[in-house]
Amino acid sequence: xxxxxxxxxxxxxxxxxxxxxxxxxxxxxxxxxxxxxxxxxxxxxxxxxxxxxxxxxxxxxxxxxxxxxxxxxxxxxxxxxxxxxxxxxxxxxxxxxxxxxxxxxxxxxxxxxxxxxxxxxxxxxxxxxxxxx
Numbered sequence: 001x002x003x004x005x006x007x008x009x010x011x012x013x014x015x016x017x018x019x020x021x022x023x024x025x026x027x028x029x030x031x032x033x034x035x036x037x038x039x040x041x042x043x044x045x046x047x048x049x050x051x052x053x054x055x056x057x058x059x060x061x062x063x064x065x066x067x068x069x070x071x072x073x074x075x076x077x078x079x080x081x082x083x084x085x086x087x088x089x090x091x092x093x094x095x096x097x098x099x100x101x102x103x104x105x106x107x108x109x110x111x112x113x114x115x116x117x118x119x120x121x122x123x124x125x126x127x128x129x130x131x132x133x
Contacts, residue, residue: 001030009038016042031071031114039064047114050100051076055107062108070100071114 001012016028020042029045033052039060046061050070061068072083082092082099100110123129 001032003031003033006034009041013042029069037061039066045069045112047071047112049073049075050096050110051081053103053110058103058107058109067111068109069112069114070103070110071116072096073116 001008004012012030012032016030019026019028027044028042029047030043031047033048035052035054035057037046037048037057043066045067047069048071050072053068053070058068076083077085082088082096084093084096097113100113104110
C-alpha cells in the first residue's frame with residue numbers, strides 16, 4: 001500500500017491480517033499518511049511523510065512495539081519544508097536527517113527512513129533527453 005487513503009483500511013486489514021496469520025514473523029510495512037493511525041492495524045512498520053508525522057500518533061504506535069519510519073519524495077516540494085532536491089541549499093540534506101535523529105531520541109521514532117526513487121529523473125517540458133552511446 002503506497003499512500004492509500006484511510007478508506008482502504010479494510011483492505012489493509014484483510015491483506016496484512018492474512019499475511020500475519022500465515023507468516024507471523026514476517027514484518028509488514030506500508031506508506032500510509034493517516035491521522036489517526038489505528039494501533040491495532042496488523043502492520044509492523046508505519047511509513048509516513050516526515051512533515052505530517054504527529055507525536056501524539058507516534059507514542060502509542062511505538063509503545064505497541066511497532067516501528068514508524070519517515071520518508072520524503074517529490075513531496076514536500078514547498079520551500080517551507082526540507083528536501084534533497086539538487087536545487088535546494090545543501091544544508092537541507094543534512095538537517096532533514098538531524099530532524100529524524102532528534103525525533104528518534106525523544107519519541108522513539110522514526111527508526112528508519114524510506115529514501116524513495118534516488119535515481120528517478122524525468123525531463124521537464126520542452127526537454128528532449130539525449131541517449132549516449
